[in-house]
Amino acid sequence: MLDVKGRNGLIECETLWLSDTHLGNVHSKADFLLAFLKRVRCKRLYLVGDIVDVWSMHRRMYWPEAHNAVLRRLLKMSRAGVEIIYIPGNHDMNFREFEGEAFGNVKIQLEAVHTTRDGRRFLVTHGDELDFAVRYSRMNRLIGDAAYSLLMMASRLCNKWRALTGRPYWSLSTWMKSHVVQAEQAIIAYQDAAVTMGREAGYDGIICGHLHHPVVQQYEDFLYCNDGDWVESCTALIEDEHGVLHLVHPVEESEMSLPRLQIAA
Numbered sequence: 001m002l003d004v005k006g007r008n009g010l011i012e013c014e015t016l017w018l019s020d021t022h023l024g025n026v027h028s029k030a031d032f033l034l035a036f037l038k039r040v041r042c043k044r045l046y047l048v049g050d051i052v053d054v055w056s057m058h059r060r061m062y063w064p065e066a067h068n069a070v071l072r073r074l075l076k077m078s079r080a081g082v083e084i085i086y087i088p089g090n091h092d093m094n095f096r097e098f099e100g101e102a103f104g105n106v107k108i109q110l111e112a113v114h115t116t117r118d119g120r121r122f123l124v125t126h127g128d129e130l131d132f133a134v135r136y137s138r139m140n141r142l143i144g145d146a147a148y149s150l151l152m153m154a155s156r157l158c159n160k161w162r163a164l165t166g167r168p169y170w171s172l173s174t175w176m177k178s179h180v181v182q183a184e185q186a187i188i189a190y191q192d193a194a195v196t197m198g199r200e201a202g203y204d205g206i207i208c209g210h211l212h213h214p215v216v217q218q219y220e221d222f223l224y225c226n227d228g229d230w231v232e233s234c235t236a237l238i239e240d241e242h243g244v245l246h247l248v249h250p251v252e253e254s255e256m257s258l259p260r261l262q263i264a265a
């Protein structure tokens with residue numbers, strides 16, 4: 001069983017997957033991420049892409065102390081013996097040229113194969129290579145860079161107003177993505193493409209990020225996992241001592257409240 005000792009207790013797991021932290025982007029929820037990292041203990045950590053948002057820093061340089069604190073925390077985990085595998089995504093694709101290199105205990109790989117404690121083999125990849133599945137869909141326009149920034153801005157304003165009026169945190173883009181039919185169809189197309197790719201390569205499942213749409217979903221004998229992001233949903237994926245994968249939501253509802261933990265299968 002997953003060891004969760006209360007709201008501020010430690011979260012102990014075998015493996016942790018994080019992606020789409022978008023450090024360097026004004027919308028990154030680095031404070032929440034740092035609070036989560038201080039609570040979690042794992043043996044292996046996969047950073048599944050878009051960890052540092054190099055793209056957004058081309059437009060605007062943004063690097064507050066909290067973003068350095070996250071990197072310091074990751075290095076501390078690495079020094080303490082956590083094996084860290086960094087799989088660059090599309091926003092940090094500059095680091096793909098370091099494929100096969102290691103910075104201390106941090107290994108850079110384009111993808112990874114993870115075997116769970118119960119012997120299942122998962123392909124771990126950021127997932128932007130699956131964009132072809134949604135290229136012509138409305139989703140592409142929705143999460144297109146400019147539109148996405150605008151949406152995030154609207155969401156921030158909305159939440160400022162909600163905080164001022166005592167309402168809990170609410171994710172506009174999460175709401176939009178799940179309410180716009182075309183976006184839903186695009187997510188389905190993306191997931192189907194991920195399942196097909198993983199299945200044809202002989203894996204038992206796939207673990208990716210990129211979509212900012214956290215979910216653990218069974219497709220017959222194949223498991224699709226998306227670890228989410230730290231821009232909107234603030235989620236991570238963990239493997240417990242039995243090899244079972246769980247999506248964790250350490251931050252919920254109120255941006256003002258302390259991180260809270262919820263577990264979905």
Ligand SMILES: [Mn+2]
Pocket residue numbers: 049050089090091126128209210211
């Ligand atoms: Mn991405």
